[in-house]
Amino acid sequence: MKKIALILLLLSMSVTNVLAQNIKEVLTNYMDAWGEHNIPKIGSFFADDVIWYDLSSDTEIKGKEKVSKAIIDAFMGYVPNMYWIKTGDTFISGNSIIYEWTYGGTFNGKWGNKNIKDKEFSIKGISTTTINNSGKITFQKDYYDVDSFKHVLGVIK
Numbered sequence: 133m134k135k136i137a138l139i140l141l142l143l144s145m146s147v148t149n150v151l152a153q154n155i156k157e158v159l160t161n162y163m164d165a166w167g168e169h170n171i172p173k174i175g176s177f178f179a180d181d182v183i184w185y186d187l188s189s190d191t192e193i194k195g196k197e198k199v200s201k202a203i204i205d206a207f208m209g210y211v212p213n214m215y216w217i218k219t220g221d222t223f224i225s226g227n228s229i230i231y232e233w234t235y236g237g238t239f240n241g242k243w244g245n246k247n248i249k250d251k252e253f254s255i256k257g258i259s260t261t262t263i264n265n266s267g268k269i270t271f272q273k274d275y276y277d278v279d280s281f282k283h284v285l286g287v288i289k
Contacts, residue, residue, distance in 0.1 A: 144148045155228075158262055158263050158269075159263075160218075161173070161177070163217070165177065165209075166214075166217070167213070168213065171200075171204055171208075174200065174203075174204060177268065178199055178200060178268060178269050179268035179269060180193055181194070181195070181251065181270065182195070182270055182272065183272070185271075185272070185273045186189065186206070188276060188277075190207055203272070210239050210241030210248075212237075213237045214236070214239075216233060216234070216235045216272075217232050217234055218231050220232030226255045227264065227265075228263075229263070230258065232257070233259060234254055234255070235257065235276070236252070236254030236255065237252070238250055238251065238252050239252075239285055242281070244287065246287055248285050251285050252286065255276055255281050255284075256276065256277075257274060257277075259272065259273060259275070270282065
């Protein structure tokens with residue numbers, strides 16, 4: 133009986149390790165798509181019923197097409213040379229992964245009524261991403277300090 137319990141424990145640990153590895157792999161490939169600035173590839177990671185929550189604007193968007201457009205416009209629209217890299221710690225619980233990141237580049241565009249040209253920036257944040265068993269993102273939550281970003285852009289003092 134003890135041998136069976138030990139085998140079951142080892143099997144469950146192996147399954148947990150495989151799931152964690154798959155989740156990490158999906159996240160790595162997703163972030164690589166951002167690094168390549170590959171818009172169709174970025175969108176391919178989202179499940180049809182994906183939800184994106186952006187803390188800085190307290191906005192929640194639902195559905196693959198809407199989320200793809202909104203998240204790509206938000207992070208790549210005025211920053212064609214954007215970079216987004218995973219930094220710091222990564223935590224996995226079930227099908228969710230929490231990770232630290234840095235996002236930056238050169239902002240060229242409009243913020244409110246203000247035209248901004250050639251403002252380099254780098255901000256840090258944390259995201260929680262939930263991935264279904266098919267390897268698609270079902271929930272993306274992004275947390276970052278938008279006031280620091282506005283300060284760098286010169287929108288606020």
